Amino acid sequence: MDTMLPRKTTFLLIGKSVWLELIRRQDLYVCLMMLLLFLIGVFVMRIVGIDSPATGTFILNMGMMLASMCAHLLLIFLAARQFPSEMENRTLYPLLARPIRRSDLVLAKWLAVSLGGILVYTLLLTVVWISVPKLETYHAALLFQSYLLHVLSLLWLSSMAIAFSLFFPRGLAVLLCGIFFFGGGSLRQLISRDLPIRRLLSSYIPDFGMLNLTTRYTDGIDALAAHDLLALVGYGVVMIACFVFAARYAFRGKRL
Amino acid sequence: MAESVIGVHEISVSYGKRGKTVKAVDNISFTVEQGECVGFIGLNGAGKSTTIKTLMGFLFATSGEARVFGLPAGTPSSRSRIGYLPEVALYYPFMKARELLELYGGLSGLPKQKLHEKIPAVLEAVGLGEKSEILLKHFSKGMQQRLGIAQSIIAEPDLFIFDELTSGLDPIGRHTLRSLLKDLKATGKTIFFSSHELTEVEALCDRVLIIHKGRIVRDAKIAELSAESGSKGLEQFFIDLVHDTEATHE
Secondary structure: OOOOOOHHHHOOOOOOHHHHHHHOHHHHHHHHHEEEEEEHHHHHHHHHOOHHHHHHHHHHHHHHHHHHHHHHHHHHHHHHHHHHHHHHOHHHHHHOOOOOOHHHHHHHHHHHHHHHHHHHHHHHHHHHHHHHOOOOOOOHHHHHHHHHHHHHHHHHHHHHHHHHHHHHOHHHHHHHHHHHHHHHHHHHHHHHOHHHHHHHOOOOOHHHHHHHHHHHOOOOHHHHHHHHHHHHHHHHHHHHHHHHHHHHHHHHHHOO | OOOOOOEEEEEEEEOOOOOEEEEEEEEEEEOOOOOOOEEEEEOOOOOOOHHHHHHOOOOOOEEEEEEOOOOOOHHHHHHOOOOEEEOOOOOOOOOEEHHHHHHHHHHOOOHHHHHHHHHHHHHHHHOOOOOOEEEEOOOOHHHHHHHHHHHHHHOOOEEEOOOOOOOOOOOHHHHHHHHHHHHHHHHEEEEEEEOOOHHHHHHHOEEEEEOOOEEEEEEEHHHHHHHHHHHHHHHHHHHHHHHHHHHOOO
């Protein structure tokens, strides 16, 4: 047993532990309860009768936004507590006493947490999409693009939450993620006013809104052109790479 | 000559930044040989846990070198042959004892089939045979410590490093642990542990390292210390040694 553990084994085992955490803690059930409330609302609306196609679209938009918000919020809390909890409870010690690399542990946690968020989002989105009647025309290709960018957004947010939790206290990490997720776009606009230097600085502020095509989809607008989609995918990938690198860097030299 | 299982050469470990550094470990050297059981004792804050964490790669030495099985301490390859018990850990509350051992055993490289065979036996050995399917949030501190011992022995490593071995254990737990360690020792495993329980150290160890204010102030075989301390016992000997060291420093 004096050889390194295969990466696949590390990723699968860490993934299983994160999965157990996800399904046995309360956060997921809060999301499912929100979904249940939404479904009850839709059920009542369908009995009473949806008066216009625009109302149907509004409900669909609300449901898809709810699915997105629940998955992202769940992910922030799940990702931001991974390393701080391990350190507080000292479970990081027996974990790192195994023949695994620190950088692999960061990658394994990030992938596992992200996968959990993606699965939750997929489940919520599917239930919402099936339950709401489609009274207007929407573009299927844009739904696929929206889903793809949401997956990127979830991967990005989990990498950000993990990185922040390794640099700052957990509460601050959650707060910063919340600020960037909900207000990144507004913050960018606020800073980019007037001076070119401010415009340049603002481009470094994470803007998750760029990866959210929900309203575009429910407004019935056409799918994105290939080069626009690629640009957004590229933006997401660069952001993910930056935060994963930062998390690995922070944890590599951390004194435990 | 065979390489020592643990070889610590003039390591120092400091904490803090910007001129406010505290030297937790100050230029210490020692070795632990194959098959030895070595007790590491000292007051709170003496540097025991810091030394152990450096051996595991959780902390980094500011100078000097530590090696485990001839490899730089803290590398994944050196850790693959160590069973480590941290000083009081609260294991994942959302997991069951079996699942926890599957995680740690798997990460130690044990195949699934072997794990399924070993887990009941290991849990039985630490007195948790009936608790394998209970969530850890329902475990007491003592049960958590027993589970900690179980995770450290699951992969049958060659070297055991225990930080505060008997912390949180009741008398029966201590008795079980003592038997377990004697069995491990009988099979030729190397054991290095810190403890405040000097009777435990006296009963189990071949050799004792005494650390005080970050420095090793005594490295001797138990037989030598027993002869030296006479009827005083190890505890009184330790207290006298600490007082003498303090007086010398003053």
